[in-house]
Amino acid sequence: xxxxxxxxxxxxxxxxxxxxxxxxxxxxxxxxxxxxxxxxxxxxxxxxxxxxxxxxxxxxxxxxxxxxxxxxxxxxxxxxxxxxxxxxxxxxxxxxxxxxxxxxxxxxxxxxxxxxxxxxxxxxxxxxxxxxxxxxxxxxxxxxxxxxxxxxxxxxxxxxxxxxxxxxxxxxxxxxxxxxxxxxxxxxxxxxxx
Amino acid sequence: xxxxxxxxxxxxxxxxxxxxxxxxxxxxxxxxxxxxxxxxxxxxxxxxxxxxxxxxxxxxxxxxxxxxxxxxxxxxxxxxxxxxxxxxxxxxxxxxxxxxxxxxxxxxxxxxxxxxxxxxxxxxxxxxxxxxxxxxxxxxxxxxxxxxxxxxxxxxxxxxxxxxxxxxxxxxxxxxxxxxxxxxxxxxxxxxxxxxxxxxxxxxxxxxxxxxxxxxxxxxxxxxxxxxxx
Numbered sequence: 532x533x534x535x536x537x538x539x540x541x542x543x544x545x546x547x548x549x550x551x552x553x554x555x556x557x558x559x560x561x562x563x564x565x566x567x568x569x570x571x572x573x574x575x576x577x578x579x580x581x582x583x584x585x586x587x588x589x590x591x592x593x594x595x596x597x598x599x600x601x602x603x604x605x606x607x608x609x610x611x612x613x614x615x616x617x618x619x620x621x622x623x624x625x626x627x628x629x630x631x632x633x634x635x636x637x638x639x640x641x642x643x644x645x646x647x648x649x650x651x652x653x654x655x656x657x658x659x660x661x662x663x664x665x666x667x668x669x670x671x672x673x674x675x676x677x678x679x680x681x682x683x684x685x686x687x688x689x690x691x692x693x694x695x696x697x698x699x700x701x702x703x704x705x706x707x708x709x710x711x712x713x714x715x716x717x718x719x720x721x722x723x724x725x
Numbered sequence: 726x727x728x729x730x731x732x733x734x735x736x737x738x739x740x741x742x743x744x745x746x747x748x749x750x751x752x753x754x755x756x757x758x759x760x761x762x763x764x765x766x767x768x769x770x771x772x773x774x775x776x777x778x779x780x781x782x783x784x785x786x787x788x789x790x791x792x793x794x795x796x797x798x799x800x801x802x803x804x805x806x807x808x809x810x811x812x813x814x815x816x817x818x819x820x821x822x823x824x825x826x827x828x829x830x831x832x833x834x835x836x837x838x839x840x841x842x843x844x845x846x847x848x849x850x851x852x853x854x855x856x857x858x859x860x861x862x863x864x865x866x867x868x869x870x871x872x873x874x875x876x877x878x879x880x881x882x883x884x885x886x887x888x889x890x891x892x893x894x895x896x897x898x899x900x901x902x903x904x905x906x907x908x909x910x911x912x913x914x915x916x917x918x919x920x921x922x923x924x925x926x927x928x929x930x931x932x933x934x935x936x937x938x939x940x941x942x943x944x945x946x947x948x949x950x951x952x953x954x955x
Contacts, residue, residue, distance in 0.1 A: 544950060544951070544953055565937050565938060565939075567938050567939075582938070584937060584938035585937070635943075636938060636939040636940060636943045638934065638937070638939070638947060653947055653950060654943075655942070655943050655946055658950065659950065718763075721763070721840060721844075722837075722839065722840045724765050724766065724837055724840065725833075725836045725837055
């Protein structure tokens, strides 16, 4: 199981535009990578069915921890056919995960700078944001993980982006989940249309 | 809309004035965030993704919010204009010249006022319902065809009606013929011409996003974010 060191930042449209300009000038442009994601927020894990709409591929991913529970994510994933995405979602929903399911389209553009992969994104819930990622081998040492976090922090600082703390991430995702729960309850209680 | 139509729209971009930097009031941003309109509001659910579906509804609501700023509408009138713009086409039976769809939507809005205002987190008051329903009813009637009753109704909700009609007209850049594109002669809105660039970009960005795979709501919200409106 590979280990991803992931750190995130949210920012305004102005900061987004400055970041993209900088990454196009100084980084490696890996191109657009839009995704339609069905994600299941489980108590200690995150399950995702991802349709990579730009790449015309799809995958199922299980992450060993939730956002806001540390930067290291043990990850297992396998490819599926894009045509099988609806069936995969149907299976997970039928297994009882439907109430934990959220759906989001991510407009995404990937870059690499100093061995850090940077996905610059927009989604309805997060607005403009970026994910900074370093992929480590199985069983990477604590020192290697700390080094990866330091590298990401250095790159983000050089780009003028403030990374979110684990507490900020936990608060943000908790607020999102609460708002989604309220939205679903409101939808169920909505009066019939006349 | 398909890739060829979007390319045609892009290729035919008129010489438009540069975007005026417009800032929406917080209330309008909040209302646009509620703009993910339920499919069940549409009389025919097949039209939800069509030319008069949710993307047109949300762009029209956003343009109404911008026009509300341009015309210094107060908070109550701005909210009423945004809400009316969001639902103005939801009772269409088809995408062609559907006579009377404004009147049908006005009746539908009055019948479902609690649900619609509640969706936007607002309280439905008799005055707001009458104003919104009036704007919705008159949106598909040309000014020159107004009857005496139409003129009387218009006088009771003049600014809101004018904003909704102008917002609807500004979103005509989505239509695949140049002669159908926005024409200031058919509206009563001084700010109409300076908002053409914004209206054009909202169509292009949101329709491209929709074709990239985003849902209708996400596609328009992305366009609003790209234009700094939310």
